[in-house]
Structure formats: structure tokens, C-alpha cells
Amino acid sequence: MTDAARGHSTATLYEASSSAARACDPALRAAWPGARVAGPAFTVQGIGGDNLALHRAVAAAPVGSVLVVDLQGAQYGHWGEILAVAAQQRGILGLVVDGGVRDAAEQAELDFPVFARHVTVVGTGKEHPGQFDVPVRVADVVVHPGDLVVGDADGVVVVPAEAVATTLDQSDDRVAAERRALEAIRSGVTTLEYYNLPSGSGMSGPRT
Ligand SMILES: O=C([O-])CC(=O)C(=O)O
Numbered sequence: 698m699t700d701a702a703r704g705h706s707t708a709t710l711y712e713a714s715s716s717a718a719r720a721c722d723p724a725l726r727a728a729w730p731g732a733r734v735a736g737p738a739f740t741v742q743g744i745g746g747d748n749l750a751l752h753r754a755v756a757a758a759p760v761g762s763v764l765v766v767d768l769q770g771a772q773y774g775h776w777g778e779i780l781a782v783a784a785q786q787r788g789i790l791g792l793v794v795d796g797g798v799r800d801a802a803e804q805a806e807l808d809f810p811v812f813a814r815h816v817t818v819v820g821t822g823k824e825h826p827g828q829f830d831v832p833v834r835v836a837d838v839v840v841h842p843g844d845l846v847v848g849d850a851d852g853v854v855v856v857p858a859e860a861v862a863t864t865l866d867q868s869d870d871r872v873a874a875e876r877r878a879l880e881a882i883r884s885g886v887t888t889l890e891y892y893n894l895p896s897g898s899g900m901s902g903p904r905t
């Protein structure tokens with residue numbers, strides 16, 4: 698499947714998007730090193746400490762979507778290996794959850810990308826059905842159904858659906874510009890020279 702963010706990193710998308718992209722609170726991290734996800738959000742509003750909404754969401758979300766779940770940052774293991782296998786079975790690309798998960802090592806082994814506020818073993822109730830396809834607030838960012846959600850080693854970035862095409866083109870341009878900068882830096886140009894930055898108080902410059 699092609700990468701919905703054209704392979705761009707969260708940092709590139711955020712920097713290139715001229716403020717359309719939103720950065721989640723950095724407390725929301727990859728649950729295992731190397732996790733990356735990019736795809737349209739399937740939003741889930743649940744209640745912290747209960748994961749029935751997640752079991753239902755795995756059965757309901759469209760193929761190629763990313764589950765984006767508000768569980769109010771609750772410190773429970775709302776999601777683990779069983780749900781990850783079930784999600785892969787349904788073609789769901791990954792999970793972004795403002796709450797806790799467990800089975801981090803097993804999900805790394807499965808290559809199922811998970812971004813969460815906590816990793817914790819504590820189990821949950823299974824009573825509250827939750828709501829789907831509604832705007833949710835996840836780690837300080839309001840996510841609407843269909844927004845582009847991207848997670849990688851630097852965190853999670855959300856690009857509103859209407860800004861995705863422009864942001865991806867801007868990101869292509871930024872990567873090209875950074876490639877030119879890296880070429881110059883590798884040939885010995887300093888970053889101060891390349892970006893035309895002031896070299897400071899004169900302490901390191903020639904004395905007159
Ligand atoms: O308790 C649950 O439903 C979550 C869980 O452990 C798993 O998905 O492995």
C-alpha cells in the first residue's frame with residue numbers, strides 16, 4: 698500500500714505545512730522503536746479504563762484507516778497483542794491513542810504501529826460502546842474523521858483533510874531544499890553560511 702504521507706516524516710510535514718499541521722503533545726510516543734503509521738483517521742471517542750469501544754472499532758473501521766482514540770490519557774492497557782492481530786486482520790494500519798497500551802514487544806514483532814501516552818499492564822473494563830466518526834481530542838489536538846494522521850520516531854502530527862494535498866506538495870519542496878542544503882554542508886559549507894545566520898557576538902569571528 699502506498700504511504701498516505703508520501704513517506705514524509707512528521708517533522709517535515711509539520712515544518713512544511715505553513716501551520717496547517719498540528720503536533721500532538723510529545724507525551725504521545727511510539728510504543729516501540731521504529732513504529733511508523735500514515736493514514737486517514739477513523740476516530741473513536743471512548744472512556745478511559747474501558748476498551749469495548751476499541752473492540753468495536755476494530756470491527757467497524759475501514760481498510761487502510763488509522764484508529765485515533767480519545768481515552769482521556771487513562772493509564773490502562775486498553776490495547777494489546779490480541780487487538781493488534783485483529784486490526785491487522787481487518788487491514789487497519791495502526792493505532793494512535795490518548796491512553797495506555799500493553800504488549801509493546803509483541804506489537805513490535807507484529808510490525809503493528811502504536812502511538813500511546815503510556816505503556817502499562819493494567820487491564821480494562823468492557824462496558825462502554827463509545828462513539829465513532831466524531832471529532833476527538835487526542836493529546837491536545839482535535840482530530841476529525843478522515844484527517845491525515847502520521848506517527849514516527851518524533852511523535853504524531855495531524856493534517857486536516859482539506860490541507861493534505863497542499864501539505865504533501867510543500868513537503869516534497871522542503872525535502873528537495875534540505876537535500877540541497879545537505880549537499881552543501883557535506884562539501885564544507887557551514888550551516889551559518891548556508892542559512893545566512895548571524896555568527897554571534899564576535900567571539901568566534903576575526904578580531905579587529
Ligand atoms: O484486554 C484487552 O481487550 C486488550 C488486550 O489485552 C489485548 O488486545 O491483547
Ligand SMILES: [Mg+2]
Nearest residue numbers: 777778779800
Ligand atoms: Mg492481552
